[in-house]
Amino acid sequence: MDIQIKKMDRQLCEQFRILKEENSHGRIVNKFDKVINIEFSCPHQLIAIAVDNVVSSPCMLKTKDRISFMQLHDSSYIGDAVFFNQEESFRIGMSTVYYENASTWYYPLQFIYLSLGEMRKKDYLLLAYLKEHGKPGGVLEAYLKHRNVQGNSSPQSIYNQHYIQLFTQLDKELTVENLLRFIGLGIGLTPSGDDFVTGLLAVLHCYGMGNEDIKKLLTQFKAVEFTNRTTVVSYFMIKNMLESNINQALYDYLIRCGSAQEVLKIGSTSGTDMLSGVSFGLSYLLKRKEGNVYGN
DSSP states (O other): OEEEOOEEETTHHHHHHHHHHTTOOEEEEEEOSSEEEEEEETTEEEEEEEETTSOOOTTEEEESOHHHHHHHHHHOOTTOEEEEOSSSEEEETTEEEEOTTOEEEOOBOOOOOOOHHHHHHHHHHHHHHHHHHOOTTSSHHHHHHHTTOOOOOOOOOTTHHHHHHHHHHHHHOOOHHHHHTTTTOSSSSSOHHHHHHHHHHHHHHHHOTTSHHHHHHHHHHHTOOOGGGSOHHHHHHHHHHHTTBOOHHHHHHHHSOOOHHHHHTSTTTHHHHHHHHHHHHHHHHHHHHHTTSSOO
C-alpha cells in the first residue's frame, strides 16, 4: 500500500537527509485518529504523519488520502519499525510513504514590534476570548483566577491550586527554573503545563526580543535538558518552538493577526493552554513596557 504525502514541514528535507545518512531506524510511538507519531533515535527526532485537516505542525507530513492513512493506521502497531528507502520514501510494515513530490511549509517565529496600545488591545481581547470560549480541564481556570477573571462554570482540575501558585511565582520571577516547574505537569500527550510554556515562550520570542533579559532567558532554556521530564511528543513541541518553529495556527495568531479560534482547535485543551501561555506572556511584557523596563 502506498501513501502519497502532499505537504510537509520544509525542515524535514534536511532532517530526512541526515536520518538516511545515519541509516537511522524509527518506530511508531503512538497513534491517534488523525495522527501517527514516529520516533528516531540516531539522531533523536520525532515526525508525524497526519491527514490534511490537522493543523500543520513542525516535523509533520500530511496526506489528503484519508483511506490510505486509515489503512496504515489500522494495520500498524505501537513499536512497528520504520525504515528509509533509497528513494524519497520510508516503509512501515507493508506500507510505503512517498514524500518526493510534497510541497513544503515553514512557520518560523520572528520578532515583531508592538506598541503599548497594540499590546494592551491584544491582551484584553485574548483574555476576554479565553473567558468566553476557552476549554476547561487544563490551566484555564487557574489562569483566569490568577488574572482575577471569573470564568464560566467548569470542572476544577486537581492541579488548579498548584498552577495558581506557579503562576504567582512566575509573575514574580520569570526564570528557567520557574518555567521548568510547569514541564510535564498535567495529563495527555502534551501536558497542560508544557502547552502553557510553549505559548509563553513563543510570545516572548515574537514580541519581547527587544529586551536582553528575555533573549538571555530563551538562550538559557535552550541549554536545558528536559527530555525525561515529559512525553516525547511534548519534548519535541517545546524543542521545535525554541528553534523558532511552531504550528500554523499559533504562527498565524502571533505573526499574521489570525484568529485565536484556530489555536483553540488544537487537541482537547492544548490550544487553550497555549493561548493561556500567550496571554501570560502578553501580561508580563505589558508590565515591563508600562514600567519602562524596555522600549516605548
